[in-house]
Amino acid sequence: MTSASCASSNELGVYVHVPFCASRCAYCAFYQSPPRRRDMDSYAAALVAEWALRRVEEPIATLFFGGGTPGILSREHAARIAGALIGDGDSRPREWTVELSPASARPERLRHWKDLGVTRLSLGVQSFSEKILRALGRRQRSGDAEDAVIGARAMGFAVSVDLIFCVPGQTLADWREDLRRTIALAPDHISTYVLSGDEGSSLAARLPQLRRAATAGERFCRLGWDLLGEAGYEHYEVSNFARPGRRCQHNLNVWRMGRWLGLGPSAASQWRGRRFRNVASLELWQKGVELGRPCEEEEGPLTESILLEDTLIFGLRLREGIGRRRLEDRHGENFRRYLPLLERWTANRWLEECGDRLCLTDRGLLLADALGLEILCWPDGSF
Ligand code: SF4
16 A cells, blocks of 8 residues: 555644543543643643654644643643744744633633734634533533633634534524624634534444434524625535635645644544544553654554545535546546446535536535545445
8 A cells, every 4th residue: 555645735734632621511522531730741741742752843834722621721731832832933833723612711811822822712602502501511601602702802813613503402593593692793713513413333324314414404504504604704614614714724724635743642643644543542642652652543554545535525525625637637546436426416416516626515515424424435335
């Protein structure tokens, strides 16, 4: 097997996974652990050591602190990690995002992130309704979100708001109210995620679940598209909306199959011709770093077939779609294997050609999760 080079951007994105959460949300599927002071000290030390082990000799174009709850990091820990990754020189990332829960976005904390050089905050608002927040197991009060967005904007951050829909008990009127209150705050970027509960025993078993979820969520999705579009947000990816010039550059680099390095437990990377994911255990990850050998799972070369599969899956989730000629030139016969599948989607009006680009239609975007699964199973799945 040969390793493939990346499809588009040559810039480096770095993702830092901060695995601590004070409590567990009802819908959580991420690796996280309780925030014990001792663990956080050793986490920060190991993160700095992992960065040194990776021997990166180029500037970081985009940096993203996700979790978990990055906002739980103390000033001292955050400064230590930032000092190792970007120092205090001129080569700062052009975009540095930190995910924060609204409850941890107090003014003094925001000031600290600002002083470190953070440019963008992704606020896990999820909902403004106490009823929905309780159903999700979130600890914030609904007023925290408004205070956080207003405070962050006043301090000059680009602000992204995460919302969740299709929560059990949530009505279309509840969702409309969450959208209305979000739009009133005028964030730069909005991500809307469906609570799908799509875990099944096998890929093929998940497909009917994803199709049912798409049908159940259609009215919620279309309401979001309409209201956010009317408010001037560009729908640029299945779940993401931005004001002009405010798309998330870090995520775009990932979706366009650029290069990114993940640091911390469970962080995934596509880097130096390889795909890998750090072990999802704070203890094992730290041990590996201490021994000078980061402990990786799902490790392997970035092969042509993996690169093509993910170029199709993630590229089609973007409204801009994928350039067909580029796929043919880059992947040749491998790409042509997918043509019967793409032709079926076109016949079903899930896919269309816009000039040279292959793009999902609105109906196709609603089914994007299920279509991604079909690509993964092609040509062996029987759909
Ligand atoms: S804050 Fe995020 S990572 Fe932490 S428990 Fe909630 S969903 Fe999971």
